[in-house]
Amino acid sequence: DASDSKHDEL
Amino acid sequence: MNFFRLLGDLSHLASIFILLHKIQTTRSCRGISFKTQALYVAVFVTRYLDLFFRYVSLYNSVMKLFFIASSCYILYLMKYKYRPTHDPSIDTFRIEYLLGPCFVLSLIFNYKFSFSEILWSFSIFLEAVAILPQLFMLQRTGEAETITTHYLAALGVYRALYIPNWIYRYFTEGLVDPIAVTAGIVQTGLYLDFFYVYFTKVLQGQKFELPA
Numbered sequence: 001d002a003s004d005s006k007h008d009e010l
Numbered sequence: 011m012n013f014f015r016l017l018g019d020l021s022h023l024a025s026i027f028i029l030l031h032k033i034q035t036t037r038s039c040r041g042i043s044f045k046t047q048a049l050y051v052a053v054f055v056t057r058y059l060d061l062f063f064r065y066v067s068l069y070n071s072v073m074k075l076f077f078i079a080s081s082c083y084i085l086y087l088m089k090y091k092y093r094p095t096h097d098p099s100i101d102t103f104r105i106e107y108l109l110g111p112c113f114v115l116s117l118i119f120n121y122k123f124s125f126s127e128i129l130w131s132f133s134i135f136l137e138a139v140a141i142l143p144q145l146f147m148l149q150r151t152g153e154a155e156t157i158t159t160h161y162l163a164a165l166g167v168y169r170a171l172y173i174p175n176w177i178y179r180y181f182t183e184g185l186v187d188p189i190a191v192t193a194g195i196v197q198t199g200l201y202l203d204f205f206y207v208y209f210t211k212v213l214q215g216q217k218f219e220l221p222a
Contacts, residue, residue, distance in 0.1 A: 007130060008066045009172070009190065010019055010073050 011069070012178050018171030019073060025164035026080045030087075032157040038095035039088045041158045043147045045105050047088060049140035051081045057133035059126055100150055103143035112136045119189055134189055138197035141165070145204065154218040163208050166201035169194055 033039050058074040065071065088096055116132035144162070148154055154162075172194050179185045212218050 006066070007060060007064070008070065009015065009175075009187075010022070010070070010077070 012175055012182075014171050014175035014178055018168045018175060021164050021171060022168035023076070025161050025168060026077075026084075028157065028161040028164055029084060030080070032155070032161060033084070033087055033092060036155070036157075037092065039092045040095050040097070041147070041151070041154055042088065042096075043101050043103070043144040044085075044088050044096055044098070045101055045103055045143035046140055047081065047084050049105060049108070049136060049143070051078075051085055053133045053137045053140055054078045054081050056129040056136070059129060063126075101143060101147055103146040105143060108136065108139045108142065112139065121189070131189055134193045138193040139200070141197070141200060145200065148204070149220065152220045152222065156212060156218065159208055159212045159218045162201075162204060166198065166205060169198045169201070173198060
């Protein structure tokens with residue numbers, strides 16, 4: 001789910 | 011984590027060490043755009059705010075802290091320690107033309123209309139164009155020290171490697187991050203001219219010189 005994006009990249 | 015992303019991150023790390031090495035061995039920040047470096051501080055600070063409320067991994071946190079700390083340190087070196095070696099008269103790109111549109115874009119394109127998500131989007135868009143003052147400066151002077159070109163190449167390779175990383179993640183995890191991918195492709199595209207000269211000249215042992 002995009003609204004819950006984790007942003008695990010730098 | 012996959013091979014491409016790890017290699018990309020290592021390339022990013024390498025670029026910072028090359029830049030620090032350049033500044034410290036030549037005792038000069040000649041040829042380096044202060045504006046680009048300042049934009050990177052803005053990029054890292056706005057993106058890595060999530061250090062305070064989201065834990066991904068030790069790797070992730072350590073890298074984030076390193077990128078914030080090293081970018082601030084580089085700014086310090088340029089602003090104070092090696093200030094006389096920085097020539098603002100050739101570092102003339104108007105960064106408000108980058109900051110404004112990136113801010114507007116982040117209000118339109120984000121994954122959630124919240125403070126942290128808008129800042130995250132802003133940082134992604136800003137990173138994509140943060141190199142422009144540096145490339146503009148290069149264009150103006152028409153030449154660069156070899157070590158500076160290694161720095162730029164490592165920085166460009168870092169973003170280029172994120173592209174196969176996204177392709178890999180799409181196939182293995184079904185994951186797509188349209189904001190990061192779009193901005194990342196633009197960002198990598200900005201390096202194409204530079205890469206052309208880097209690969210055809212610098213890596214052949216010639217000086218980085220743009221045709222007059």
